[in-house]
Amino acid sequence: MQSAISTARATEPLHADGLATARETAPSARERVVSDIPDDLEAEWAELVRHASEPNAFGEPWFVAASLAHLREEPVRLIEIRRAGRLIGLFMAGVEETYGRVPVANVQNWRHHHLFLGTPLVAAGEEHAFWRGLLAHLDAAPWAANFLHLHGLVEGGPVLRGLRAAGRSCPTVHREVRAALISGLSPQAYYETNVRKKKRKELTRLGNRLAELGAVTTEELKDSADLNAWCDEYLMLERSGWKGDFGSALASSPSTENFFRAAIAGAHEAGRLQFLRLAVDGRPIAMLVNFLVAPGSFSFKTAYDEAYARFSPGILIQLANLAILDRPEIDWMDSCAAQDHPMIDSLWSERRTLVRVTVPLVGARRRMAYAGARVLENVSAVRWWALAIPFAEPHL
Numbered sequence: 001m002q003s004a005i006s007t008a009r010a011t012e013p014l015h016a017d018g019l020a021t022a023r024e025t026a027p028s029a030r031e032r033v034v035s036d037i038p039d040d041l042e043a044e045w046a047e048l049v050r051h052a053s054e055p056n057a058f059g060e061p062w063f064v065a066a067s068l069a070h071l072r073e074e075p076v077r078l079i080e081i082r083r084a085g086r087l088i089g090l091f092m093a094g095v096e097e098t099y100g101r102v103p104v105a106n107v108q109n110w111r112h113h114h115l116f117l118g119t120p121l122v123a124a125g126e127e128h129a130f131w132r133g134l135l136a137h138l139d140a141a142p143w144a145a146n147f148l149h150l151h152g153l154v155e156g157g158p159v160l161r162g163l164r165a166a167g168r169s170c171p172t173v174h175r176e177v178r179a180a181l182i183s184g185l186s187p188q189a190y191y192e193t194n195v196r197k198k199k200r201k202e203l204t205r206l207g208n209r210l211a212e213l214g215a216v217t218t219e220e221l222k223d224s225a226d227l228n229a230w231c232d233e234y235l236m237l238e239r240s241g242w243k244g245d246f247g248s249a250l251a252s253s254p255s256t257e258n259f260f261r262a263a264i265a266g267a268h269e270a271g272r273l274q275f276l277r278l279a280v281d282g283r284p285i286a287m288l289v290n291f292l293v294a295p296g297s298f299s300f301k302t303a304y305d306e307a308y309a310r311f312s313p314g315i316l317i318q319l320a321n322l323a324i325l326d327r328p329e330i331d332w333m334d335s336c337a338a339q340d341h342p343m344i345d346s347l348w349s350e351r352r353t354l355v356r357v358t359v360p361l362v363g364a365r366r367r368m369a370y371a372g373a374r375v376l377e378n379v380s381a382v383r384w385w386a387l388a389i390p391f392a393e394p395h396l
Contacts, residue, residue, distance in 0.1 A: 001183055001325050001332065025084045027133025031141070034078045037065050041080070044087040045121075049293075053124040053158045057291035057298045058115045062266025064092070070259035071112045077143075081133040089122040089130035093138075095145055102376060104369055105145035107138060107361075111152070114259065116298065116336035117354070118152030119159050127162025135166060139362040146369035148359040149173075155353040163357070172355045173377040179335040179344045180352040187322035194349045203315065210311040214281035218320040221275035227268055230275055231261050234287045238303035250301075260301075267291055274324075278317040286313035288321060295331040297324065318347055 032038070037045065045061050057063060068076060074094055081089040094110040097103065109118045122130045138144040153160045155175070164170050183190050191200070210216055221230050235251040243249035250256045267273035274290040274297075286304035290297055299321070304313040324333055334352055335344045358377065360370040 029137035055293040055296040066262035088126035131166040174356040181333040182350040286317040294329040
């Protein structure tokens with residue numbers, strides 16, 4: 001890993017030989033309601049992934065396909081932005097009928113409770129053109145209600161900078177800071193630098209006590225033939241704990257279980273999956289799913305056996321996860337955890353900031369709705385309004 005985070009890819013523009021011409025060409029948009037990845041977009045989508053200015057596993061085709069197949073409850077519009085005929089960005093749009101608890105419809109980037117980053121895939125160097133094209137399309141779209149509300153953009157990233165350069169009001173209405181792993185240190189050096197000595201001593205003691213119960217192993221999924229069995233184990237672990245008791249485990253409903261299996265299979269086929277398992281005598285007691293999308297990575301899901309809680313298996317598997325620091329192609333890992341999460345915040349010292357922003361659309365009635373939304377957003381400074389706006393469920 002590098003010692004400093006960069007949300008921009010170190011890559012050449014999508015079409016360097018036509019860049020000058022493309023800069024002189026206005027962006028255009030194409031919209032369609034989708035329930036799967038359109039066949040005619042597969043190759044271009046894959047090319048966009050390779051040249052995206054900010055990597056986002058949750059915007060890649062395999063994850064989107066799993067989401068659309070199993071978690072789509074309303075029409076989802078896929079908007080392609082092109083310049084000089086070339087795909088420069090994709091935006092998944094939905095319409096929310098309320099804004100917080102207020103019945104004001106608005107356009108949002110489509111999301112669900114298992115999607116932890118809202119940044120659209122945009123070709124490096126085309127961020128400004130992408131937003132100009134998207135906003136012009138939404139201005140003219142009859143279905144685009146009132147204003148655009150965007151979730152989960154990386155603060156200071158090139159995609160958000162491109163939006164701010166598009167010439168419209170774009171206030172930050174919510175900010176969330178979550179743990180990230182960004183360091184040039186070795187796993188052991190990072191551990192010793194960021195975890196206090198007293199806690200390291202305690203974790204060593206817990207590891208030794210755990211080893212008294214049997215052989216402790218940490219494994220990474222390698223064989224495709226084992227994928228279904230590992231998914232079974234993960235779902236069983238998660239459902240056996242508090243999430244199962246509250247009905248929020250992935251296996252608590254067929255839709256979320258099928259989504260998980262499809263996303264994991266898609267990530268594995270795309271070469272994006274890292275699946276870790278901590279076991280005692282072959283019995284899994286903690287499991288962790290990461291998505292590796294160089295130069296970044298995302299810690300997607302984790303579960304542990306609560307019967308072993310006294311040994312802190314969730315922390316122990318995260319210590320094994322520090323091995324990601326030895327992978328030269330990965331510069332950073334986003335925890336995807338809730339802000340101020342006590343476990344991961346105690347292990348990882350770096351932070352990543354995500355924001356929500358609200359953008360006006362053209363039209364007198366839309367402007368009035370936007371002005372009302374701004375009033376409500378300002379009230380959130382008193383805190384109660386922020387509680388009314390739904391958040392993605394933390395996965396740790």
